[in-house]
Amino acid sequence: MFESLSDRLGGVFDRLRGRGSLTEADVRAAMREVRVALLEADVALPVAREFVDKATEQAIGQQVLRSVTPGQQVVKIVNDALVAMLGGDGDGSAAELDLGVTPPAVIMMVGLQGSGKTTTTAKIARRLSGGQGGRERKKVLMASLDVNRPNAQEQLATLGTQTEVATLPIVAGQQPVDIARRALQAAKLQGYDVLMLDTAGRLHVDQALMDEMRAVADVARPAEILLVVDALTGQDAVNVATSFSQQVPLTGVVLTRMDGDARGGAALSMRAVTGKPIKFAGTGEKMDALEAFHPSRVAGRILG
Numbered sequence: 001m002f003e004s005l006s007d008r009l010g011g012v013f014d015r016l017r018g019r020g021s022l023t024e025a026d027v028r029a030a031m032r033e034v035r036v037a038l039l040e041a042d043v044a045l046p047v048a049r050e051f052v053d054k055a056t057e058q059a060i061g062q063q064v065l066r067s068v069t070p071g072q073q074v075v076k077i078v079n080d081a082l083v084a085m086l087g088g089d090g091d092g093s094a095a096e097l098d099l100g101v102t103p104p105a106v107i108m109m110v111g112l113q114g115s116g117k118t119t120t121t122a123k124i125a126r127r128l129s130g131g132q133g134g135r136e137r138k139k140v141l142m143a144s145l146d147v148n149r150p151n152a153q154e155q156l157a158t159l160g161t162q163t164e165v166a167t168l169p170i171v172a173g174q175q176p177v178d179i180a181r182r183a184l185q186a187a188k189l190q191g192y193d194v195l196m197l198d199t200a201g202r203l204h205v206d207q208a209l210m211d212e213m214r215a216v217a218d219v220a221r222p223a224e225i226l227l228v229v230d231a232l233t234g235q236d237a238v239n240v241a242t243s244f245s246q247q248v249p250l251t252g253v254v255l256t257r258m259d260g261d262a263r264g265g266a267a268l269s270m271r272a273v274t275g276k277p278i279k280f281a282g283t284g285e286k287m288d289a290l291e292a293f294h295p296s297r298v299a300g301r302i303l304g
């Protein structure tokens with residue numbers, strides 16, 4: 001992940017740092033290379049353009065060119081812009097789940113089929129309920145609303161057994177909104193802190209899917225709606241995120257398959273296109289392969 005982007009940017013910055021003085025033309029030339037590197041990493045065009053414009057303006061607008069280490073300063077500006085692009089408005093640390101509501105706090109998971117939604121549902125549930133040596137020990141209930149894909153509900157039940165997280169008993173023939181209602185009631189009656197709803201995916205974004213999402217959200221009033229997207233799908237991931245964010249009030253994104261050799265564009269564009277932070281990164285098929293997404297660490301990895 002990010003390897004070729006990191007190599008490209010490393011080359012640009014080594015050249016900048018190696019020089020005692022810089023002209024405005026030098027900075028503009030370097031930023032053009034940064035832009036090409038971002039586009040080659042699959043960053044959405046408007047996102048790359050805005051990034052480079054902002055960074056260029058800062059680099060030539062400040063006292064950077066007259067400073068003793070102009071190259072170093074430009075690298076710092078790009079680093080800060082990268083952290084902002086990845087979603088770190090403040091200190092670049094990971095965005096947390098916001099579950100500070102009257103329990104049960106509902107987390108609704110949305111996304112296309114195959115994005116890793118069910119797996120991620122169980123990973124987050126495990127984490128919240130104290131797996132992975134996590135600090136939290138919440139009482140978590142999971143429910144699958146996926147009545148389209150055969151065995152989707154059973155898949156979640158199996159993961160529940162594996163992670164020792166409770167799942168809502170399956171009632172054949174029930175529709176998503178009714179399952180959501182039943183899950184909410186069970187969670188309230190049985191004193192659960194968190195209810196995770198794994199919604200049905202589709203192969204493509206379609207209106208029926210969006211209507212179903214909204215109907216479920218109306219009933220469940222989720223504290224978090226997390227969009228799960230596959231980082232390996234690059235520009236497609238960005239398009240999917242754009243569609244979802246226009247139709248459902250997302251609160252965050254989870255990028256899966258960050259263990260693969262994605263070029264990184266999805267991760268870099270996600271905040272800009274959805275306006276929401278990436279809260280977690282999936283890094284493998286196993287239940288412990290989920291990490292908080294720290295923009296400053298990721299930027300650090302990219303810039304070496």
Ligand code: GDP
Nearest residue numbers: 113114115116117118119256257282283284285
């Ligand atoms: P869903 O259709 O969106 O619910 O997708 P699933 O949760 O069933 O995941 C589809 C496949 O992707 C499964 O084989 C998962 O094990 C795999 N998967 C999910 N997340 C990750 C990840 O972060 N890394 C890798 N390598 N595989 C993942």
